[in-house]
Amino acid sequence: MASCATTRLIKMLFVILIGTFAWLAATLANNYVVEFHDTSIPDHSTQQKFNVRVNNPSTYSLGASTKNMMWFIQVSDLHFSIFHDETGERPRDFMAFCNENVDIISPAVMLLTGDIVDAKGQLNIGSQQYVEEWKMYGNILNSSNVLQKTKVLDIRGNHDSFNVPTHEDQENYFRKYSAQGQQGNLHSYHYIHKDGDAEYSFIAADATLLPGPKRPFNFFGYFQEEEMTLLEKFAEESLSSSGTVWFGHYPTSIMFAPSRFRHVMRSGLAYMCGHLHTLGGIIDRMYAFQKTGNLELELADWKDNRRYRVVAIDHGLLSFVDAQFRKWPIILITNPKDAMFEMPYHEPLESMLNSTHIRILVFSPGAVKAVKVRIDNDQWKDTVHVSGPLYVLAWDPRKFSTGVHTIHATAEDEEGYHGSISQQFSLSGSPVQQLSLLARLLLMTNICTLLQSVFAVLLGLTVIPLTVLKFYRPRPQFNYGCSPISWVKVLLWRLHLLASVNELFYPLVLSAVFLTAGPFFVGEAMDGHIAVFFVWGIYIKGSYLPGDVTFTYGIAHLLTFHLPMILCLAAVIAKRYQAKFLTVGRTLCLVFPVLVVLLYKIWWCFTFYIAYGYLTLLLGPITSWPIVLGMLLFKRATQFDGSKLRNGEYVLNLHPVENCGAENTTL
Incomplete structure (x- = not known):
């Protein structure tokens, strides 16, 4: 009776796991594969579904006027630290940037997209807010007078x-x-910049967790319902603007359930963010088109790379260049714009074909002596300075109305700074080189769903083979080589x-199945506030935060504990079954892994103790408990009587080949 009940229980567990896999596969298809889109031009069905062209862009006359043109700058990930910047170089350079670059560029707006402070402990493990780091930032804003020079949107x-x-x-x-x-703008807000008759909307999207736990379980963004409703209101308000720019800290792929947010900001020109830096130097420039046809532009950090971005909206056309601090001049061609970043459902691209002048912005600390332009292999031609940073050159776009062409521009100032830029343009919509595949994959996927799926696969590898072999007992006889x-x-x-x-x-x-329902550990996620961490989310201060990084740690736990322990214990039991004398070498081979x-x-225990306190050790199913479990299981395996298995008829009856060439292939 007991045996039948056990068999039914195991079979039921197996069916549940198969059902879970099927559900996760469907979720993955809906939230991961479908999210990926390979072009900036939505097809007809996508245009209808997302109502992409909410504002029908008007066609402008692109001539030699500075009217209907504005530019701004973006900086991200300052990471001011009292521990990891002993020389003060990071804030000192940012002070110089606010004093010098802002004066030279004279932006209408300066976006600061998060991670202003580092807020990490000296060992890079603990985390909290240090008022000294925030004072660094506040002092720079006040002493540099940047607040009087431009509108700072942080x-x-x-x-x-x-x-x-x-x-x-x-x-x-x-x-x-x-x-x-x-x-008083402590979370998402909407700022409208007025420039003559034109109005430009800047919508800040704050996806930081509320409440905000200490690291490491504070990496993904999440919009609560109230915040999303507010953003929908801002999106509606921005429909009458000449251009809308969204900005925030997190790329949309590093958000929980990003599809709704991508839909909300579908009428904007671009979403600008930071957070990923350069992904450890792997991706220097991270750009992508979302399937609604608008751009998502991640900016490399100020912390280590001293990057910033200059963006222009010229008669509805958005152009940008990522610049290096103290590298001059900055050259930005706004007409004809870079074909790689054309947005047919958001920009009046017809204006380029009807334009009368090539338009270039040049920013440099010294007086600009010359700005020259050539298209393809034509002769270099001198541009004319209009006012401010704008330089123009009369042209006939009809000569370049078909195919893909390359425009080159150079600039030199009186202080000896010299720079150049080249970009492709197309006035007929001809296809050009696609953006980086790796960058598009990273920015367009739903990484939360991807992590959930990987966790499910690893859990299946941990549980299903053992479960199947437990109640399915074939008795074939075969040799192996x-x-x-x-x-x-x-x-x-x-x-x-x-x-x-x-x-x-x-x-x-x-213990593996427990990870899907039971807590990972209990700890002080914020000073004075105890949280319970599950794979699917965190309960803290009466609030629920959905799981994201928790799945990453679930994956790491399965990879570094469960799967290795299964292989190690299986090897030990095989040796006990064979009842062979274990030499010192063989013993070390079993014990070392x-x-x-x-x-x-044990290292995990230390890091979690530093981050969330001693409770993580007492109540830690993925911290301290596996250490005890691993030692007990290994001791039991080494002491197991192999004759109990050798005498059983249910074990696979293999006849090992003891030698294969010069190698010993015993089990």
Whole structure:
């Protein structure tokens, strides 16, 4: 009776796991694969579904006038730190930027897209808000007079929200030391810049977690329902603007359920963000078109790379260049714009074909001596200075109405700075080189769903093979040799032996399944506030934060503990089954992998203790508990009586080939 009940339980568990896999596969298809779109031009069905062309762009006359033209700058990820910038170079350079570059560029607006402070401890493990870091930022805003030179639109990033329970909390120094915080804009807001008869909307989208736990479980963005409703209101208000720019800290792919946000900002020209820096130097420029046809532009950090962005909206056409601090001149061609960034459903691209002048913005600390232009292999021609940074050259666009062409521009100032730029343009919509595939994959996917799917796959690899081998007991007899298939058979044989030992099978399987429902650990996620961490989310201060980084740690736990322990224990049980004398070398081969796994878990315990306190050690199913479990299981496996398996008829009956060439292939 008990045996039948156990078999039914295992079969039920197997069916549940298969159902979970099917659900996750459907979720992955809807939220990951479908999110990816490979072109900037939505097809007819996409245009209807998302109502992409909410504002029908008007066609302008692009001549030699500065009317209907504005430009602004973006800076991201300052990471001011009292621990990791002992020389003060980072804030000192930003002070120089506010004094010099802002004067030279004279932007209408300066966007600061989050992670103003570093908020990390000296060991890069703990995290909290340090008022000294915020004072650095506030002093720069005040002493550089940048607030009088331009409109500073700053917004929080995840580092700015570490250990911050509410917007009104005293730990939220953003409200006291930031430009917008002092004006009461503590989360998302809408700013309208007026330039003559034109109005430009800048919508700040604050996706920081509320409440904001300490790191590492504060990396993804999340819009609560109230915040999303506010953004929908701002989107509606911006429909009458000459151009709308969205900005925030997180790329949309690093948000929980990003589809709705992408839909809300579908009428904007671009969404500008930071957060990913350069992904460790892998992707220097991270740009993508969302499937609604508008741009998403991630900016490399100020922290290590000293990058900033200059953006222009010229008669409805958006152009930009990512610049390096103290590298001059900055050259930005606004007409004809770079074909790689054309947005047919958001920009009046017909204006380029009807224009009378090539238009270029040049910014440099010295007086500009010459700005020259040529198209393809034509002769260099001198441009004419209109006013400010605008230089123009009369042209006949009809000569270039077909195909893809390349425009080159050079500039030189009286201080000896010299620069050049080249970009392709197309007045007929001819296809040009696509944006970086890796950047598009990174910015257009739903990474939360991807992490969930990877976790489910690894959980299945942990549980399903052992579960199947537990109740499905074939009795074939075959020999194995040295081919890859033979080694797979050896692995299955070892897993079959392991699944046959109840004292090992049930702890391994049940502790893995526990991860899907039980807590990961309990800890002080914010000072004075205890949180319970699950794979699917965090309960803290009476609020629920959906799972994102939690799935990453679930994946890491399965990869670094469960799967290695299964392989190690299976190898030990195979040796006990064979009842062979274990030499010192063989003993070390069995003990060493287990020791590495347990030492890594001890390191985990230390990092979690630093981040969230001692409770993570007492109540830690993925911190301290696996150490105890691993030691007990390994001890039980080494002491197991292999004759109990050798005498059983249910074990796969293999006849190993002891030698294969010069190698020993014993189990």
